[in-house]
Amino acid sequence: MAMSEKITVLTGGVGGAKLALGLANLQPPPQLAFIVNTGDDFWHLGLKICPDIDTLIYTLSGAVDPRQGWGIADDSAHVLDSLKRRYAFKAWFKLGDQDLAMHLLRTQAMREQVSLTDFTSSIARRLGIEAAILPMCDAEIPTTILTREHGELSFQDYFVKQRWQPAIQQIRYNVDKEARLSEVVREALTSADMILIAPSNPWLSIAPILAVPGLLDLLESLSVPKVAISPLVGGDAVKGPTAKIMREMGLEVSARAVARSYAGVIDGFVDDLRNPVFQLDWLRATRRDTLMTSLERKVALARDALDWARGWRA
Numbered sequence: 001m002a003m004s005e006k007i008t009v010l011t012g013g014v015g016g017a018k019l020a021l022g023l024a025n026l027q028p029p030p031q032l033a034f035i036v037n038t039g040d041d042f043w044h045l046g047l048k049i050c051p052d053i054d055t056l057i058y059t060l061s062g063a064v065d066p067r068q069g070w071g072i073a074d075d076s077a078h079v080l081d082s083l084k085r086r087y088a089f090k091a092w093f094k095l096g097d098q099d100l101a102m103h104l105l106r107t108q109a110m111r112e113q114v115s116l117t118d119f120t121s122s123i124a125r126r127l128g129i130e131a132a133i134l135p136m137c138d139a140e141i142p143t144t145i146l147t148r149e150h151g152e153l154s155f156q157d158y159f160v161k162q163r164w165q166p167a168i169q170q171i172r173y174n175v176d177k178e179a180r181l182s183e184v185v186r187e188a189l190t191s192a193d194m195i196l197i198a199p200s201n202p203w204l205s206i207a208p209i210l211a212v213p214g215l216l217d218l219l220e221s222l223s224v225p226k227v228a229i230s231p232l233v234g235g236d237a238v239k240g241p242t243a244k245i246m247r248e249m250g251l252e253v254s255a256r257a258v259a260r261s262y263a264g265v266i267d268g269f270v271d272d273l274r275n276p277v278f279q280l281d282w283l284r285a286t287r288r289d290t291l292m293t294s295l296e297r298k299v300a301l302a303r304d305a306l307d308w309a310r311g312w313r314a
């Protein structure tokens with residue numbers, strides 16, 4: 001039975017990719033589908049760049065730079081250096097030479113009207129990835145950040161150029177009128193035996209996915225276990241601005257506040273052992289060590305989360 005078990009995961013960023021690697025290394029392997037945030041995507045130097053999709057693809061194919069958690073390990077930067085030295089281009093977004101190959105192919109595909117879904121699945125297959133990697137939407141839904149200091153910033157301007165320092169007034173998920181839930185995303189959700197929300201930033205990585213028209217309603221209508229894993233460990237983010245953003249939005253910085261932000265979406269929560277214990281009457285919760293500092297720990301967290309949710313599945 002476990003052989004054909006279907007697990008669908010909402011994910012974005014480095015934390016999500018770590019859990020994905022744990023899931024992909026489970027024995028026996030479940031059938032995995034990852035619905036990936038594309039709110040961070042942007043056009044830069046004429047190239048279509050999808051950081052969260054690439055982080056997941058590089059992680060699952062073993063190419064990722066383990067120190068950064070994104071980009072390709074031991075990549076060179078000749079193109080970027082040339083842009084900086086010869087042309088005085090302000091290269092604030094680091095694009096490695098090998099990473100550029102992905103952006104070139106993707107940009108060509110976009111120009112030839114290939115959908116992001118089709119391009120992503122063909123490139124993932126070519127890199128030997130068995131899991132389905134599904135962009136949350138084929139239409140662009142760019143996240144923008146309203147700040148007092150700089151006004152409205154595009155996502156990468158806020159995240160990379162400004163190093164997520166400006167205080168957030170509002171996060172906008174700019175849903176285009178043309179945006180539709182793709183058939184493959186719908187199918188991945190409706191056919192899943194279990195749905196996980198990775199320990200990604202709830203507001204920057206998961207909320208853009210939930211903003212795809214029809215996705216939230218569909219999720220709410222499904223009766224399989226829906227389990228989020230805490231992005232906070234010991235009351236702080238492992239990496240990135242989750243805790244800072246919660247403070248700026250006037251939220252308590254706690255796993256409880258994260259779980260409450262998923263009200264109506266999840267019915268289970270894997271909390272970290274280091275966080276203060278909390279209870280919500282609508283939520284099943286368990287406590288684990290969620291720090292994924294080695295492959296063994298990633299696999300253990302993935303296995304524990306699935307075993308736990310299987311235990312209370314009707």
Ligand code: FO1
Pocket residue numbers: 012013014040050051052054055070071092093094095099156159160205
């Ligand atoms: N993150 C950085 O902090 N600085 C960078 O220069 C940078 C370049 C980059 C290039 C390709 C890619 O796929 C990801 C890259 N990231 C970089 C990471 C990325 O922008 C963010 O981590 C995500 O968008 C947030 O999930």
